[in-house]
Amino acid sequence: MKPGTPVLRSIRLLDQVRERIRFLHYSLQTEKAYLHWVRFFIRWHGRDGFMQHPRDLGAAEVEAFLTMRATERHVSASTHNQALSSRLFLYREVLGMDMPWLNGINRPTQKRRIPSVLTRAEVASMFQFLDGEMALLAKLLYGTGMRLMEGLRLRIKNVDFDRQVIIVREAKGGKDRVVMLPKSLAPALHTQLLHARVVWDADRQVLKVAAGAQPARWTL
Template sequence: MKPGAPLLQSTRLLDQVRERIRYLHYSLKTEKAYLYWVRFFIRWSATQSGDMRHPREMGVADVEAFLSMLANERKVSASTHNQALSALLFLYREVLNIDLPWLNNIGRPQQTKRIPSVLTKDEVAGLLAQLDGVTALLARLLYGTGMRLMEGMRLRIKDVDFDRHVIIVREAKGGKDRVVMLPRSLAPAMRQQMLAARAQWEADRQVQR
């Protein structure tokens, strides 16, 4: 048990994984991915040994065989392979509290570096011209601020500062907050969207009465 980490209350392994992930404030996408790989690892191991075993009973041979299967039979990408390995590292270290030396010696595949494709200003303008409504506003907001998709989807009114022309992005990557600039050209559309959202909220509240 790591210092400061509370005792797990759940008795089932997958529930323990979920409990520890939520205590550490990992994202929902990470939670789903880790649960998938832990479940896959256990079920795959059962097909190899003929019986369902707890990860405590497994070791380096099982983990390496699983990762080799992903690379050679499933032919997963380097990023997928790393995700599976990260899930197993989390299982053993954070959930089972087993810091096995061999975990540090398992190599991670090198990802192929590729030159990203970047649209020109004219291409971006043409793309944005095909959008309308809230979708267009969101696309322009992401392009103008550099926010990620889910950051834009989760944006709240209280985090938009029109006086300073900034947006506070809450719980961004790594669980950290950050500030981005609000393009002045988007301010009128943002204000209009806020008024529309307020009107929708008022209408919904009247219906519920």
Template sequence: MKPGAPSLQSTRLLDQVRERVRYMHYSLKTEKAYLYWIRFFIRWSATQSGGMRHPRELVVADVEAFLSMLANERKVSASTHNQALSALLFLYREVLGIDLPWLNNIGRPQQTKRIPSVLTKDEVAGLLAQMDGVTALLARLLYGTGMRLMEGMRLRIKDVDFERQAIIVREAKGSKDRVVMLPRSLAPALRLQLLAARAQWEADRQVQRGGVEVPHALASKYPKVGDTWGWFWMFPSPTLSVDPRSGVERRHHLYEERLQRALKKAVAAAGIVKPVSVHTLRHSFATHLLQSGTDIRTVQELLGHSDVSTTMIYTHVLKVATGGTASPLDALLSV
């Protein structure tokens, strides 16, 4: 157990990992990833040594051999490799309370810095024209604000301010809040979506369904806060689901794969050959803002980047897209 952290109540190792992850308020996605890699590491080590051993008994050679296997045999990407290492570091430091010197000496693979795929304004218009319904509204919202996929999906009623034409993005990457613009052109459609969400909320209240999920210990302090209108989802799911942590059946926000599938179909219908994901809308938002003359610090704040160097990648996209440097071939042929 790590000094300063509360004692773990669970006895099984993986349950202890869950307990510590939740105490530190990590996301469910992180919890699942860490459990996967820790379970994988233990089972793989057992196949190498001929028997199951507790991670306390494993040494630096075991960890390095596991990471080498991922890189050389499984050929995982640098980001996946780093995720596996982070899971093991979490296990030893946060769960087992072991901060061995060799943990700090295990190198992380360098991730390749790639220029993001960005759509032109015409391509964005063509893509959005192929979409309809709530997924079309979501795609327009993500492009129009620069929000990440889950930031848009988790949008609450209370965080959409029509009067100030602003949207508050809560607990974004790095657990930071930020404010983005509410596109004027989307206000009518968002108001209609709000009415649809209101009808769903009222129907849930009439049958006394469990309220929506609220962050951290807020539900313990205010038991009925999840039932209130302000905390309801702007994009609620049409069906109920069971919360994997609490086991409570409640209404979640719209499933993210619904937008991903709709976008994939729209890309094909629009005849776009570039690699496009939902995140491409965010890349295009930033690039088009810089292209229109918005200063990079403003774009940094809208995207929620901690360091302006992260935002600078879009200036590289602009250099290529605008053809700022003439090719010597063009000068030769113009003679």
């Protein structure tokens, strides 16, 4: 654990894991994955309804858990590495235990494969089965190279029609980057922005009506 790391305020172990992950600004997907693996790890080593604290488990228990995942569950190399990373995070960042044997656990090597690239005809054929917002999102990802979550989290203020660019905030590694905005998608994006504005105005009117229906509060 690095110097200056604040003391955990939570009492429950899973809450401590969640607290430390959020302090380090890990992604929500990482938080869900690490909580799953920590919970699974503890329950798998439980016997007769009694669960041991990870502080009482060592290299043999961690290796046995990872071996079970690889041999019985046949998980992929990336899943295996994710489970191991969650153990490292638990012991080092949450429990503050820097155990040398953690570095000695072997990580499986991932196979390098040639990426599959669709032809222009295959992409055009795929777009024929999409419509509405899903079609716009798919074309946006294909035309800009953004990742799925980057496209889903895209905000109005990050689309610059004048410079024909899109600013991707909090991309992989927590870094911002800029991608080109395809001219063919500009009209559809304008329409989507107008639709979002209409929905926002409707929601605001509903909130105003709901606030006006509540009885007035008073204090002495």
